[in-house]
Amino acid sequence: MNFWEKVTGSDLTRDWKAFEARAAALPEDYRPAWEQIKIHLLPQGDFTGRNLTPILDSVLGLLEETAAEGQGVHEVLGDDIPGFCTALAGGEGARTYRDRWREQLNRNVARKLSRLGG
């Protein structure tokens, strides 16, 4: 990523286009699952969403591998796509919105408690 890409996000646009092209090559029943995965992963992103690129890349890798095995999407992901996405993004070390919300909540509660305590 050079400076130009950093400012314009052009590298991201390029990556996302490549992802969509790979997703379009997956079997028909995989398509809705891919849309779901994107919806559930986006809130885990940082400001630019750059931390999601390696995750999306590896998920596509999994889907491509399993599609080649002839597995149906349900055999691969089951019913819990949100849970799958959380597990994927969890522990990544990326500062996500969720972490920030959690911190904020912790701070607010601590402040209120200390006020109560006098």
Add this chain to the structure above:
Amino acid sequence: MDDLTEMLKGTLEGCVLEIIGREETYGYAITRQLNELGFADVVEGTVYTILLRLERNKLVQVEKRPSGVGPPRKFYALNDAGREELAKFWAKWQYVSSRIDTLKEGRG
């Protein structure tokens, strides 16, 4: 048996470590082995996220190899840290299961 997922959550990682510990293997084969064992509702996505976590925690050694069909497959083998973790898992399992058995038999 249905609805084992909640109960399995903490132990599945240990099961995957054990399977990898026996021989180098890949995600699809691990999932099938768990299914055959009787964990029918374990899907590949679940195993995949466990494998990712093992990789992040540097407990496995990963190698990409070409497969007959489709993209190259990732093969997993345990490293020393992984073997240590596996031994810890069985020690913990032994403890938990013996405590729960004691409770069940009313000696607790």
